Amino acid sequence: MGARRRQPSLAQLRAFAAVAEHLHFRDAAAAIGMSQPALSGAVSALEETLGVTLLERTTRKVLLSPAGERIAVRAKVVLDEVGALVEEAEAVRAPFTGVLRLGVIPTVAPYLLPTVLRLVHETYPDLDLQVHEEQTSSLIEGLGAGRLDLLLLAVPLGMPGVSELPLFDEDFVLVTPLDHWLGGREGIPREALRELNLLLLDEGHCLRDQALDICREAGRDDAPVATTAAGLATLVQLVAGGLGVTLLPRTAVSVETSRSSQLLTGYFAEPAPARRVAFAMRTGAARSAEYKELAQALRTALRGLPVRIVGEG
Numbered sequence: 001m002g003a004r005r006r007q008p009s010l011a012q013l014r015a016f017a018a019v020a021e022h023l024h025f026r027d028a029a030a031a032i033g034m035s036q037p038a039l040s041g042a043v044s045a046l047e048e049t050l051g052v053t054l055l056e057r058t059t060r061k062v063l064l065s066p067a068g069e070r071i072a073v074r075a076k077v078v079l080d081e082v083g084a085l086v087e088e089a090e091a092v093r094a095p096f097t098g099v100l101r102l103g104v105i106p107t108v109a110p111y112l113l114p115t116v117l118r119l120v121h122e123t124y125p126d127l128d129l130q131v132h133e134e135q136t137s138s139l140i141e142g143l144g145a146g147r148l149d150l151l152l153l154a155v156p157l158g159m160p161g162v163s164e165l166p167l168f169d170e171d172f173v174l175v176t177p178l179d180h181w182l183g184g185r186e187g188i189p190r191e192a193l194r195e196l197n198l199l200l201l202d203e204g205h206c207l208r209d210q211a212l213d214i215c216r217e218a219g220r221d222d223a224p225v226a227t228t229a230a231g232l233a234t235l236v237q238l239v240a241g242g243l244g245v246t247l248l249p250r251t252a253v254s255v256e257t258s259r260s261s262q263l264l265t266g267y268f269a270e271p272a273p274a275r276r277v278a279f280a281m282r283t284g285a286a287r288s289a290e291y292k293e294l295a296q297a298l299r300t301a302l303r304g305l306p307v308r309i310v311g312e313g
Helices: 010-022 025-032 036-050 066-093 109-123 136-145 190-194 206-217 232-240 250-257 288-304
Strands: 055-057 062-064 098-104 127-133 150-155 162-177 246-249 263-267 274-282
Touching (some): 010 066, 109 250, 136 274, 162 206, 162 288, 190 206, 232 263, 250 263
Parallel strands (some): 098 150
Antiparallel strands (some): 162 274
């Protein structure tokens, strides 16, 4: 039998994968918490072990060689599988322990996190919940890269490799100034949105996209207004100041409208425009059974909110 071929180490693969992602030794070293000389040495050792040149080094930048581009794909698969193996072992050893990195969108976080945190504290006290509030695109990127474990956001996402655990549906309501003709009304037809000066969140917020979809369904094709806000609190203050009206999800109404006495809430005719909120996880995640149990526990905990619980019983 011939001599056994040497195998690359995980440290070597991790170092090369970081360089392949950042194409910069200093940034790659910082990303994985390794010194730059150690990182460079690990990549060189990997090249020696594999017998191929992975990087083309110049004075200004780092490029992947043709072989490096192919090996980078394989290295990511190996590292992902090793991460999944460790995660599987942790889940089997002790469910609802260790770290759970939860990503939440800004238009959900302030209104649902009190319930989520109370549930975890009371029911899963050994779970180290770490919360990251980011916009949808950043959350999806973080889930795919393994930076986040579970997302709490509006769906559907329609993303391959991502499974959704629906939690509830909630209606949108119309928030207006005190003197607005629709203020406090019930049974508002969606068609009323065609003529309203509707204030929206900045681009990148899924709630903005949902509001625009509702306007299009009502027969309005133009972008409603130029005035936007970075968060719902600012948006509601703009309404109180008489700049227009806005749409709020029902879970946000009590928090946001209590900030001003110059607001009224109007309700749409059935079926009211609505959004669905769900957990999202990587398809086949090692802790999927835990996430499903957490979803069911959260559905029960949310029954006191103005929502319609959905999903598996």
